[in-house]
Structures are given as C-alpha cells and as structure tokens.
Amino acid sequence: MNICQVVGHVWATKKEESLAGLKLMVVKELDARERTxxxxxxxxxxxxxxxxxxxxxxxxxxxxRDNTSADCAIVGIIDSLEVDREKTQQ
Amino acid sequence: MNICQVVGHVWATKKEESLAGLKLMVVKELDARERTxxxxxxxxxxxxxxxxxxxxxxxxxxxxRDNTSADCAIVGIIDSLEVDREKTQQ
Amino acid sequence: MNICQVVGHVWATKKEESLAGLKLMVVKELDARERTxxxxxxxxxxxxxxxxxxxxxxxxxxxxRDNTSADCAIVGIIDSLEVDREKTQQ
Amino acid sequence: MNICQVVGHVWATKKEESLAGLKLMVVKELDARERTxxxxxxxxxxxxxxxxxxxxxxxxxxxxRDNTSADCAIVGIIDSLEVDREKTQQ
Amino acid sequence: MNICQVVGHVWATKKEESLAGLKLMVVKELDARERTxxxxxxxxxxxxxxxxxxxxxxxxxxxxRDNTSADCAIVGIIDSLEVDREKTQQ
Structure with a gap:
C-alpha cells in the first residue's frame, strides 16, 4: 500500500460506465518519486x-465490484505513522 | 488511474487478432516521469x-473482454482537475 | 520479492473493513530506489x-484471503543475505 | 502497451518447460527510461x-495459454506513430 | 521477462509456510535501474x-502452485544474448 496525500479532485463527465458514482480524488505519493x-x-x-x-x-x-474500471483505491485514512530512525539504518 | 494527455495515434496492421477494431492512442503521463x-x-x-x-x-x-491483448485503456476524459495547494504540503 | 527493512508502524482507524486486524508496518526498500x-x-x-x-x-x-484490500505483505524475515561480489560483475 | 524497439535475440536452453517453442526477443522501451x-x-x-x-x-x-511462464509479449508491429506536438503541451 | 544476474542467496527461517522448500536467490537487473x-x-x-x-x-x-507467496521466479538460464546495434537506433 502506498502512503499518499489527498491533494485534489477530478471530474470526468464522459467516462466508462462502471466509474459512475465513484468519488475520484487526486493523490500524491509521499515518497521520493512523488507520483501524482x-x-x-x-x-x-x-x-x-x-x-x-x-x-x-x-x-x-x-x-x-470486480468489473469496475478503477485500478486505484483509497482504503484507509492514516491517523499516525511512526518511523523509528534509531533502530533503522540506511 | 494515471493522469495522461492524448498526444497521438498509432497504427499497426500486423497485430494479435484480439486487438482488431480497437482505437489505439499514444498517451503521455502528466507526471514527473512523463512516460509515453x-x-x-x-x-x-x-x-x-x-x-x-x-x-x-x-x-x-x-x-x-477479458481475452483482449490490450493492457492499457482510456476510461475517462477529464473535465477539470482541482489541486488544493494550500491544504497540502511537502 | 523485494528486500526491505521494517522502519515503522502505521495506524488507520477509518479503513476498508477487510483491513481490520491486520498489522500494518512501514517498510523501506533496501535498493537504490528506497521506496517507502x-x-x-x-x-x-x-x-x-x-x-x-x-x-x-x-x-x-x-x-x-483473496478479498482483502491489502496489496503488500511481509512474508519472510531475512536471517542472512549473501552476495558474491567476485563471481558477479556489473 | 509499451512502445519498444526489437533490438536482439536471447537463447536459453535450460528453461521452465512452458517456454519451449516461444521466440524470445530483446526489446528496448522507446521512452526516457529505456528499459531493456x-x-x-x-x-x-x-x-x-x-x-x-x-x-x-x-x-x-x-x-x-494462461499457464505460460512468459510475462511479456509482442502483440503488434507499429506501421506508423503520429504525435501531434501542436495540440499538445507539456 | 527481466534480464538479471544471480548475485547471491538469501535465507529466511521464519517465513510464510508456502515458501518452504523454495530456493530463494538474490538477482540484479542488468539494466540502467539495477534493481536488486x-x-x-x-x-x-x-x-x-x-x-x-x-x-x-x-x-x-x-x-x-497458484497459492504460493512468491511473486518473482527465475524461469530460464540465458545461453546467449545478441543485440544488433547496427539495425537499431536510440
């Protein structure tokens, strides 16, 4: 699972019908790659x-729904994320 | 789902038969990676x-059609995309 | 399988129900890309x-469970990893 | 689908049996990443x-054949590829 | 299929049970990305x-075995790999 931040909304009137009703959001990976x-x-x-x-x-x-045309989904809202820098090394 | 821009067309006479009739377009990711x-x-x-x-x-x-040989599809045309820079950081 | 180091924990109260009970950990790829x-x-x-x-x-x-909403899993703890630099070349 | 150029052949006598008879070719992505x-x-x-x-x-x-051990396939030969630089912007 | 070089071994005593008996090797992509x-x-x-x-x-x-927890497999040993630099261009 990717750690992302929700950064915006996207609207698409013309779309494959299985996408109707889905709330589509723009997310940015909180990672060196910063994929949006x-x-x-x-x-x-x-x-x-x-x-x-x-x-x-x-x-x-x-x-x-297995027949949806969406291939990315937000499945959790992060309350807190704790990284232990002492026990970890590069 | 990737945010892309349609940038061109591609023609392939010789192709796996399940691709017949599909409209194949060249797309470019609107992202740092700019994959085409x-x-x-x-x-x-x-x-x-x-x-x-x-x-x-x-x-x-x-x-x-689950047996098609295409592994990328355009599923929506973006009307508007709104990114809230104030509420987001990094 | 990616070689990663466990670097932290993540908590998410609000999440898709199939994720309930899973222990979610933050991992970092031990690779040039250093994906987290x-x-x-x-x-x-x-x-x-x-x-x-x-x-x-x-x-x-x-x-x-095939219906879970998790798409990454830690499946082994590495005891030792041996890379033979003599027999390998770049 | 990735846009690639066929750049070579590869031979492997010792291979998983489902690969027998397949023509394996080396391809290079015609993309900034130039993956081979x-x-x-x-x-x-x-x-x-x-x-x-x-x-x-x-x-x-x-x-x-769904049980093959190949995870990449050449499915079309590109006749022409037309990118419209005027109508597209970065 | 990725072109890799076998560079080492990895041992993991504590692992998901479906991995028991598998020979796990460290591989490096022979590619600009050099993923290990x-x-x-x-x-x-x-x-x-x-x-x-x-x-x-x-x-x-x-x-x-479709229920294994391994998501990468070595399926062939390369005898020779021939890249034709004359007929190909960047």
Missing part, C-alpha cells in the same frame, strides 16, 4: 489527509 | 485531451 | 529487521 | 522494428 | 549466471 495519480475513495477521505492507496486487482476488491 | 505509452480508447478521446488511463487486468475489464 | 510503503505483516516482523515483501495478488494469497 | 527486457513474439517481429509490448496476465492472454 | 530483489529458482541457476525472471501472477504459474 487518481484513486477512487471508499473511506471518505478529505483534501490534505494522508491515506493508504492500493492498486490493480486489489483496488477492484476494495471497491467491492 | 499506448492505450485503447473506450470513451472517444481526442488529441490534446487529458484522460484517465488504467492498466493491467483492469484495462481488460474496461474493454469488456 | 506499507505492508501487512504475517510473520511477526519487528522494527529494524530485513524482510521479504510481496505485492499485488500474491500479497492477497499470502494473507490467506 | 525480453518478450515473447506472437506477430513475427524483426530486429529494428517498433512494436507494441504488453505485460503481466495480459501477455499470457496474448500467448493464448 | 529476490526470486525463487525453478531451473537450477547458479551465482553469476544471467537469467530470465518473471513476476506477479506469472511467477506463481512458473512455480506450479
């Missing part, structure tokens, strides 16, 4: 929140 | 438009 | 340990 | 030609 | 050899 992409939200995430994002067939599972 | 690749269009996208692109088994779902 | 992401632990890994991480549908297999 | 990898050819591509390459479960579909 | 990761060997590869590596669901197919 779109994920369907199933947990009610808001702008600025850090979230867990899954992709591929797992995203379809999370959306509860 | 080919996706099958199911929503009638035109050159210059920003689109949502899915890949892998989800693309086959979007194309409505 | 979240994986569900099935082997009792601790902070600082080097682990093997799988992703996608294989992670769902490792978690023993 | 191996794909099984199903369309009779030759050295120097630009081709469409699919990966993952879609490659297995293209090869017509 | 772990793959299960099904063809008897040795340190220093160049090999073909598959990933994801295809790796599970190669290992002959």
């Amino acid at each position: 992409f779109v994920a369907a939200d199933v947990v009610g995430a808001g702008i600025g929140e850090r979230v867990l994002v899954v992709s591929g067939s797992t995203a379809r599972r999370a959306l509860g | 690749f080919v996706a099958a269009d199911v929503v009638g996208a035109g050159i210059g438009e920003r689109v949502l692109v899915v890949s892998g088994s989800t693309a086959r779902r979007a194309l409505g | 992401f979240v994986a569900a632990d099935v082997v009792g890994a601790g902070i600082g340990e080097r682990v093997l991480v799988v992703s996608g549908s294989t992670a769902r297999r490792a978690l023993g | 990898f191996v794909a099984a050819d199903v369309v009779g591509a030759g050295i120097g030609e630009r081709v469409l390459v699919v990966s993952g479960s879609t490659a297995r579909r293209a090869l017509g | 990761f772990v793959a299960a060997d099904v063809v008897g590869a040795g340190i220093g050899e160049r090999v073909l590596v598959v990933s994801g669901s295809t790796a599970r197919r190669a290992l002959g």
Whole structure:
C-alpha cells in the first residue's frame, strides 16, 4: 500500500460506465518519486489527509465490484505513522 | 488511474487478432516521469485531451473482454482537475 | 520479492473493513530506489529487521484471503543475505 | 502497451518447460527510461522494428495459454506513430 | 521477462509456510535501474549466471502452485544474448 496525500479532485463527465458514482480524488505519493495519480475513495477521505492507496486487482476488491474500471483505491485514512530512525539504518 | 494527455495515434496492421477494431492512442503521463505509452480508447478521446488511463487486468475489464491483448485503456476524459495547494504540503 | 527493512508502524482507524486486524508496518526498500510503503505483516516482523515483501495478488494469497484490500505483505524475515561480489560483475 | 524497439535475440536452453517453442526477443522501451527486457513474439517481429509490448496476465492472454511462464509479449508491429506536438503541451 | 544476474542467496527461517522448500536467490537487473530483489529458482541457476525472471501472477504459474507467496521466479538460464546495434537506433 502506498502512503499518499489527498491533494485534489477530478471530474470526468464522459467516462466508462462502471466509474459512475465513484468519488475520484487526486493523490500524491509521499515518497521520493512523488507520483501524482487518481484513486477512487471508499473511506471518505478529505483534501490534505494522508491515506493508504492500493492498486490493480486489489483496488477492484476494495471497491467491492470486480468489473469496475478503477485500478486505484483509497482504503484507509492514516491517523499516525511512526518511523523509528534509531533502530533503522540506511 | 494515471493522469495522461492524448498526444497521438498509432497504427499497426500486423497485430494479435484480439486487438482488431480497437482505437489505439499514444498517451503521455502528466507526471514527473512523463512516460509515453499506448492505450485503447473506450470513451472517444481526442488529441490534446487529458484522460484517465488504467492498466493491467483492469484495462481488460474496461474493454469488456477479458481475452483482449490490450493492457492499457482510456476510461475517462477529464473535465477539470482541482489541486488544493494550500491544504497540502511537502 | 523485494528486500526491505521494517522502519515503522502505521495506524488507520477509518479503513476498508477487510483491513481490520491486520498489522500494518512501514517498510523501506533496501535498493537504490528506497521506496517507502506499507505492508501487512504475517510473520511477526519487528522494527529494524530485513524482510521479504510481496505485492499485488500474491500479497492477497499470502494473507490467506483473496478479498482483502491489502496489496503488500511481509512474508519472510531475512536471517542472512549473501552476495558474491567476485563471481558477479556489473 | 509499451512502445519498444526489437533490438536482439536471447537463447536459453535450460528453461521452465512452458517456454519451449516461444521466440524470445530483446526489446528496448522507446521512452526516457529505456528499459531493456525480453518478450515473447506472437506477430513475427524483426530486429529494428517498433512494436507494441504488453505485460503481466495480459501477455499470457496474448500467448493464448494462461499457464505460460512468459510475462511479456509482442502483440503488434507499429506501421506508423503520429504525435501531434501542436495540440499538445507539456 | 527481466534480464538479471544471480548475485547471491538469501535465507529466511521464519517465513510464510508456502515458501518452504523454495530456493530463494538474490538477482540484479542488468539494466540502467539495477534493481536488486529476490526470486525463487525453478531451473537450477547458479551465482553469476544471467537469467530470465518473471513476476506477479506469472511467477506463481512458473512455480506450479497458484497459492504460493512468491511473486518473482527465475524461469530460464540465458545461453546467449545478441543485440544488433547496427539495425537499431536510440
């Protein structure tokens, strides 16, 4: 699961019909790569929140419908994330 | 789903038969990586438009035929994309 | 399988229900890319340990439930890793 | 689908049995990343030609056998590729 | 399929049970990215050899058991790899 921040919304009137009704949000990976992409939200995430994002067939599972045309889904809102720098080394 | 721009067309006479009839377009990721690749269009996208692109088994779902040899599909035309820079940081 | 180090914990109260009960850990790839992401632990890994991480549908297999919304799983704790620099060349 | 150029051949006597009989070619992505990898050819591509390459479960579909151990396949030979630079912007 | 070199071994006593009995080797991509990761060997590869590596669901197919927790597999030992630099251009 990728650690991302919700940074925006996206609207698409013309879309494959299985996407109807999905809340599509723009997310940015909080990672060196800083990839920006779109994920369907199933947990009610808001702008600025850090979230867990899954992709591929797992995203379809999370959306509860295997025939959906969405391949990324927000599956959790991060309350806290703790990284132990002492016990870890590069 | 990747945020891409449609930048061109591609023609391939000699191809795996399940690709027959698909409209294949060249898309460029609107992202630091700027990956350029080919996706099958199911929503009638035109050159210059920003689109949502899915890949892998989800693309086959979007194309409505699980045995297709296409692994990328354009599934939505972006009307507007709003990124809130104030509420987001990094 | 990616070679990662466990670097932290992540908490998410609001999450897709299939994630309930999973121990979610932050892992960092021990690789030039140094990707940091979240994986569900099935082997009792601790902070600082080097682990093997799988992703996608294989992670769902490792978690023993195909409908889970987790797409990364820690499947082994590395005892030792031996790289033979003499027999290998760049 | 990735836009690649066929750049060579690869031979492997000792291989997983489902790969027997496949024509394995070395392809290079025509992209900033310039990834070089191996794909099984199903369309009779030759050295120097630009081709469409699919990966993952879609490659297995293209090869017509779901139990194959190949995860990349050449599925089309590109006749022409037209990128409209005027209508597109970075 | 990725072109890799076998560079080492990895041992993990504590691991998800489906991994028992698999020979796990460290491989390095012979590519600009030089990714280093772990793959299960099904063809008897040795340190220093160049090999073909598959990933994801295809790796599970190669290992002959769909429920395995391994997502990378060595499926061929490369005898020779011939790249035609004259007929190809960057």
